[in-house]
Amino acid sequence: MEKALANPSDSRSLNERLKLAFGLTALIWVVGLVGHFTPLLEWPALFIYVIGSIGVVVWRGKSRGEWAEMYLAGGDLKKSLKWGGIAGVILFGMDVFNTVMWYKNGGAPMGDMVGILVNKNFLYLFPVLVLAEEFLWRGLMLSSMIEKGFNKHLTVFVTAAFYVVNHFAVAPVGMKERALMAMMAFPIGILGGYIVLRSKNVWGSVLVHMVTMFSMVLDIFVIPGLVYKFVH
Secondary structure, three states: OOOOOOOHHHHHHHHHHHHHHHHHHHHHHHHHHHHOOOOOHHHHHHHHHHHHHHHHHHHHHHHHHHOOOOOOOOOOOOHHHHHHHHHHHHHHHHHHHHHHHHOOHHHOOHHHHHHHHOOOOHHHHHHHHHHHHHHHHHHHHHHHHHHHHHOHHHHHHHHHHHHHHHHHOOOOOOOOHHHHHHHHHHHHHHHHHHHHHOOOOHHHHHHHHHHHHHHHHHHHHHHHHHHHHHOO
């Protein structure tokens, strides 16, 4: 059942945010699909994803003062960060364990991604990507769906599922690596979604994401050497 809003202008603003969230997602996916069949690959879609997500949220916050409505301010920050830290540690352990198993069995799970992050020096842009992802999925989209009156569990699942599918639209790597990243994205989306839902604050989900990104850095630079040292 849709939640009634006291002010018609609030209703219009909410509808705008909801349309922006799904409209930006559609644009990213269309550009990614088209780019896949060109020499540009998914790079234009990735650019729109990062710049568009951060740009739209900052614009709405500055022009409409919707920081709290998009969960970037207000809520229970302490609770958000506490559960974000707990969830981040759990996912960190899972990721490191899975990566060790991959290398022990003679595989390198993220060869294409290593090339992008290391050879193209994109590693330092990871925090910007995290903010873009959290602002779009757990900020703009989740907040507007909840405020619109969608079922909270359905909202968490839908935003997590969209986040998962998005990896196929914007990741300029092979399909196997996209699938691996999508598998990693699902628990981030679910845990992050419930943290934001319970705390009305997005920064705990950002923390989850940052911790898992740090584990990915270890996957690239530390774990291969440790596995080689202790296994061989």
